Amino acid sequence: MSSAVRVHGLWKRFGQQVAVAGIDLDLPAGRFIGLVGPNGAGKTTTLSMVTGLLRPDGGTVEVVGHDVWRDPVEVKARIGVLPEGLRLFERLSGRELLGYTGRLRGLPGAEVDKRATQLLDVLDLAGAQHKLVVDYSTGMRKKIGLAAALLHNPEVLFLDEPFEGVDPVSAQTIRGVLERYTASGATVVFSSHVMELVESLCDWVAVLAAGRIRAHGPLEEVRGSAPSLQKAFLELVGARERDAGSDLDWLGGGPR
Amino acid sequence: MSAPTAVVVRLKLSLLRNGLRQSAGRRAAYVASAVVVLLVAALQLVGLVALRGHAHAASLVVLLVAVLGLGWAVMPLFFPSGDETLDPTRLVMLPLRPRPLVRALLAASLVGIGPLFTALLLAGSVVSVAHGATAYGVGVLGAVLGLLVCVTLARAVAAANIRLLTSRRGRDLAVLSGLVVAVGAQVVNFGAQQLGSSGLGRLDPAADVLRWVPPAAAVGAADSASEGSYGSAAAQLLLTAAALGALLVVWERSLTRLMTAPDGSTFQAAGSGTRERRGSSGLARLLPAGRTGTVMERSLRYVWRDPRTKAAWVTSLAIGLIVPVFNALQGTGSPYFACFAAGMLGIQMYNQFGQDTSAFWMVALSISSTRDAYAELRARALALLVITLPYTALVAVVTTGLLDDWPRLPEVLGLSCALLGAMLATGAWTSARFPYSIPQEGYKNVAPGQAGLACTAIFGGMVAAALLCAPVIAVTIWLNVSAGGDAWTWLLLPAGAAYGATLTCLGLRLAAPRTAARLPEILTAVSRG
Numbered sequence: 001m002s003s004a005v006r007v008h009g010l011w012k013r014f015g016q017q018v019a020v021a022g023i024d025l026d027l028p029a030g031r032f033i034g035l036v037g038p039n040g041a042g043k044t045t046t047l048s049m050v051t052g053l054l055r056p057d058g059g060t061v062e063v064v065g066h067d068v069w070r071d072p073v074e075v076k077a078r079i080g081v082l083p084e085g086l087r088l089f090e091r092l093s094g095r096e097l098l099g100y101t102g103r104l105r106g107l108p109g110a111e112v113d114k115r116a117t118q119l120l121d122v123l124d125l126a127g128a129q130h131k132l133v134v135d136y137s138t139g140m141r142k143k144i145g146l147a148a149a150l151l152h153n154p155e156v157l158f159l160d161e162p163f164e165g166v167d168p169v170s171a172q173t174i175r176g177v178l179e180r181y182t183a184s185g186a187t188v189v190f191s192s193h194v195m196e197l198v199e200s201l202c203d204w205v206a207v208l209a210a211g212r213i214r215a216h217g218p219l220e221e222v223r224g225s226a227p228s229l230q231k232a233f234l235e236l237v238g239a240r241e242r243d244a245g246s247d248l249d250w251l252g253g254g255p256r
Numbered sequence: 257m258s259a260p261t262a263v264v265v266r267l268k269l270s271l272l273r274n275g276l277r278q279s280a281g282r283r284a285a286y287v288a289s290a291v292v293v294l295l296v297a298a299l300q301l302v303g304l305v306a307l308r309g310h311a312h313a314a315s316l317v318v319l320l321v322a323v324l325g326l327g328w329a330v331m332p333l334f335f336p337s338g339d340e341t342l343d344p345t346r347l348v349m350l351p352l353r354p355r356p357l358v359r360a361l362l363a364a365s366l367v368g369i370g371p372l373f374t375a376l377l378l379a380g381s382v383v384s385v386a387h388g389a390t391a392y393g394v395g396v397l398g399a400v401l402g403l404l405v406c407v408t409l410a411r412a413v414a415a416a417n418i419r420l421l422t423s424r425r426g427r428d429l430a431v432l433s434g435l436v437v438a439v440g441a442q443v444v445n446f447g448a449q450q451l452g453s454s455g456l457g458r459l460d461p462a463a464d465v466l467r468w469v470p471p472a473a474a475v476g477a478a479d480s481a482s483e484g485s486y487g488s489a490a491a492q493l494l495l496t497a498a499a500l501g502a503l504l505v506v507w508e509r510s511l512t513r514l515m516t517a518p519d520g521s522t523f524q525a526a527g528s529g530t531r532e533r534r535g536s537s538g539l540a541r542l543l544p545a546g547r548t549g550t551v552m553e554r555s556l557r558y559v560w561r562d563p564r565t566k567a568a569w570v571t572s573l574a575i576g577l578i579v580p581v582f583n584a585l586q587g588t589g590s591p592y593f594a595c596f597a598a599g600m601l602g603i604q605m606y607n608q609f610g611q612d613t614s615a616f617w618m619v620a621l622s623i624s625s626t627r628d629a630y631a632e633l634r635a636r637a638l639a640l641l642v643i644t645l646p647y648t649a650l651v652a653v654v655t656t657g658l659l660d661d662w663p664r665l666p667e668v669l670g671l672s673c674a675l676l677g678a679m680l681a682t683g684a685w686t687s688a689r690f691p692y693s694i695p696q697e698g699y700k701n702v703a704p705g706q707a708g709l710a711c712t713a714i715f716g717g718m719v720a721a722a723l724l725c726a727p728v729i730a731v732t733i734w735l736n737v738s739a740g741g742d743a744w745t746w747l748l749l750p751a752g753a754a755y756g757a758t759l760t761c762l763g764l765r766l767a768a769p770r771t772a773a774r775l776p777e778i779l780t781a782v783s784r785g
Contacts, residue, residue: 051621081621085614089554096557100550100554103547106546109545
């Protein structure tokens with residue numbers, strides 16, 4: 001089995017805070033891969049370093065056999081990215097944004113326009129294609145971001161929280177497009193903290209907590225004997241169910 | 257201090273501290289700019305104290321304070337300021353009454369370099385005009401009131417404009433305020449010329465009016481008390497206090513409205529309709545293919561569509577035209593002033609990636625070699641030149657025409673080209689080396705803690721650009737003073753243009769490898785807004 005992404009000894013520190021503490025990962029190609037972990041586990045930091053948007057303090061990253069930092073020409077042409085918390089060029093309309101991204105990536109103009117039309121159609125954005133992205137809702141932004149990431153037909157797609165704040169209808173659309181994309185042999189790596197979603201979409205997961213990998217492998221393996229990924233996850237990250245009654249006895253409705 | 261006041265002041269101090277904590281370079285830049293400001297403040301304090309007893313001291317001091325007040329009024333709109341660290345809209349969800357909130361924010365606004373500078377200037381002004389114990393008493397009261405008026409003025413203007421700046425339509429209107437700076441600069445310029453031509457006595461008529469306008473009235477009161485006219489002094493103090501009261505009311509009202517009414521984003525979502533546009537604009541067909549055309553088209557669209565970019569451009573265009581043309585109209589101009597347009601417009605090349613905000617990641621992902629970075633920077637420079645070059649030529653022609661000094665047109669054009677080239681070169685280099693964030697929310701031009709960095713980049717770059725132009729300036733002077741040199745000044749047009757083009761190419765070549773090597777660092781630096 002070939003790997004889409006190979007990470008070795010990845011480190012990142014922000015001042016005193018260690019965000020990513022030595023990650024080793026081998027993500028298989030052609031799979032739908034979920035990177036799960038609680039908030040602050042280092043998911044965004046890891047994805048930023050893997051995609052070349054953040055310089056690691058140590059370690060190596062290879063995407064489809066090419067080193068991200070030594071061979072950016074090969075890597076950047078092969079990946080699509082949808083980051084979380086970064087803007088788009090919002091003063092362009094949806095269609096203009098796709099035209100800009102595609103041409104920046106060196107695709108011929110006519111091909112960009114053709115692909116943009118199809119993507120806008122499939123993602124249900126055709127009606128809003130001439131509206132400025134600044135006026136888009138969260139779901140529409142995620143969808144236009146996804147379209148921009150798919151435009152150059154990448155081999156590996158990295159999505160940071162693609163379903164965060166997205167309405168169920170848009171989520172279903174995004175899901176459909178991603179399933180079709182992986183069925184053709186491409187790899188999707190996405191991060192999320194919603195276990196049900198990961199469980200229903202992914203066939204391979206990596207669990208991240210406090211900057212370290214706690215478990216990784218095919219979904220069934222990671223889930224093990226636990227009834228759901230949620231339970232397995234809580235065990236892995238060591239979250240115990242506390243007896244809430246003793247601490248918050250003042251909390252509750254009723255007369256004051 | 258009441259509870260919210262103490263909390264907000266502490267919040268402001270922690271924000272300042274945290275902004276500085278981010279990197280040693282940023283801290284150094286901030287400390288350096290603080291030292292410069294304090295040095296200037298100390299020098300003017302000494303100067304004002306030395307002025308004590310001079311016949312026209314009062315007029316000068318009153319005018320100075322009036323200009324200072326004007327500065328406070330426009331500062332929150334146009335200049336990177338560490339004073340706006342506390343955005344009232346972030347406190348919306350807290351159960352705070354407007355009055356304690358105003359008190360707390362006012363106290364917090366008094367913390368910083370700006371208020372310290374103002375306090376020193378007011379103190380110096382009082383020392384230079386006050387004679388006798390009563391006058392000093394009035395002066396101290398006046399200085400305190402004056403400082404409060406200045407700070408409140410800035411706050412009230414900022415609060416009134418935050419609504420404008422957060423609605424999309426309103427932001428476009430705010431562009432007009434750029435003209436306020438242009439006109440203000442013109443007033444100062446005009447005043448300085450009057451002084452140069454006929455001494456400090458010329459200030460008296462203006463000062464006679466301004467000494468009744470707060471915050472200058474506060475210093476006027478000290479002067480009146482020195483002359484024994486206690487009635488006037490009391491009236492001037494009262495006027496300042498009334499102005500303070502009025503400003504506080506205006507500020508409190510806009511704060512209340514700000515915190516209770518829906519903000520611009522809500523209106524926008526409700527009201528905007530879908531406008532149909534053609535697939536590709538006419539503009540695109542005129543631009544070159546590939547990355548160059550794509551980036552140029554995006555840059556030019558942003559000049560028109562992005563309110564921040566638009567405001568910066570309108571200000572640059574207005575000042576670049578007003579300064580040389582007004583001077584020419586007043587008969588005090590020189591055709592060389594036309595170079596001002598090139599300098600003002602060249603500033604737009606600075607902090608290119610900061611103008612992208614965190615959307616720079618889209619650019620970063622598409623740059624994988626020095627050649628890509630070079631193409632990106634060159635396209636941005638070309639987009640700038642599409643507007644700048646004809647505009648600079650127009651300003652040069654209009655200015656020389658008004659002065660009827662046509663023989664100087666070639667050398668003015670040559671100098672403008674050289675300066676523009678130098679600005680583009682230094683702008684490209686500083687864009688790669690000193691990127692900083694331009695916050696998109698609120699009304700700041702620089703993220704907290706990055707103001708020093710921004711100033712270093714802009715002013716350092718401008719000094720470097722001036723130095724780079726020195727050879728062309730030297731040749732211009734030499735041709736103008738040497739016998740028979742006039743016959744050859746036309747050579748300065750091709751020479752200046754070639755020199756400017758060479759500088760730009762060199763600047764882009766130097767900036768490209770730095771950009772390509774520092775993509776993640778640039779992205780981090782511009783993503784703080």
